[in-house]
Amino acid sequence: MSSQAVPTDRYGAPAPWRRRALIGASVLLAVVFGSWLAWTVLDAANPEVESELLGFDVVDEHAATAEVRVEFGSDDVVADCRLRAVAADGTAVGELTFIATPEDGARYEETVRTERRADRVDLVGCTTSDQHRPR
Numbered sequence: 666m667s668s669q670a671v672p673t674d675r676y677g678a679p680a681p682w683r684r685r686a687l688i689g690a691s692v693l694l695a696v697v698f699g700s701w702l703a704w705t706v707l708d709a710a711n712p713e714v715e716s717e718l719l720g721f722d723v724v725d726e727h728a729a730t731a732e733v734r735v736e737f738g739s740d741d742v743v744a745d746c747r748l749r750a751v752a753a754d755g756t757a758v759g760e761l762t763f764i765a766t767p768e769d770g771a772r773y774e775e776t777v778r779t780e781r782r783a784d785r786v787d788l789v790g791c792t793t794s795d796q797h798r799p800r
Contacts, residue, residue, distance in 0.1 A: 713737070713793045714744040714765070721786035724776070731786040733773045735765045742767065746791040747799070748775060750783035758783050765791060 719732040729750045737744070743766050750759035759779035777786060790799020 711738060713739070713742050713796045714791045716744075716746055716765075716788060716791040716799075718786070718788035719772070723783050723785075726782045727779050728776055729759070729779060729783040729786050730774060730776050731788070733765075733775065733788055734771055735773065735791055736771060737767045740767050742793055744791040744793050746773070747789040748777050749787045749789055750777045750779045751785050751787055752781060753784040 715736045717734045719734050721729060721731040723729045731748050733746060733748070735744060735746060743764060746763055746765050748761045748763075749757050752758045758781050759777045761775055761777040763773065763775050765773060777783070792799050
């Protein structure tokens with residue numbers, strides 16, 4: 666089987682600029698995507714605040730304590746950290762949001778008030794004004 670060329674006298678020749686425009690648009694799209702990817706990776710690699718739940722203790726029917734470690738990227742960061750107490754059936758029975766600053770130190774022990782006995786305490790995470798996803 667041989668491929669037959671399209672008769673240019675009948676259908677016209679393709680415009681010479683179309684191939685260059687397609688290549689240029691593809692290169693531009695690749696540069697924009699690569700720039701966005703680099704920005705996303707660098708932004709996620711250097712968070713302003715990171716947090717970790719070190720442990721928890723169910724005190725009684727209406728309270729649970731949690732120990733949280735918070736690390737700050739700089740000294741002028743203020744973070745809102747959220748803890749959630751969860752019952753054995755998986756429902757949230759209490760929440761606490763506390764403010765963490767570098768001056769207060771890296772470890773926090775907080776008490777979450779609960780409406781009934783909690784089974785565990787989860788750290789939702791800490792956010793700042795520029796970092797909206799908890800970490």
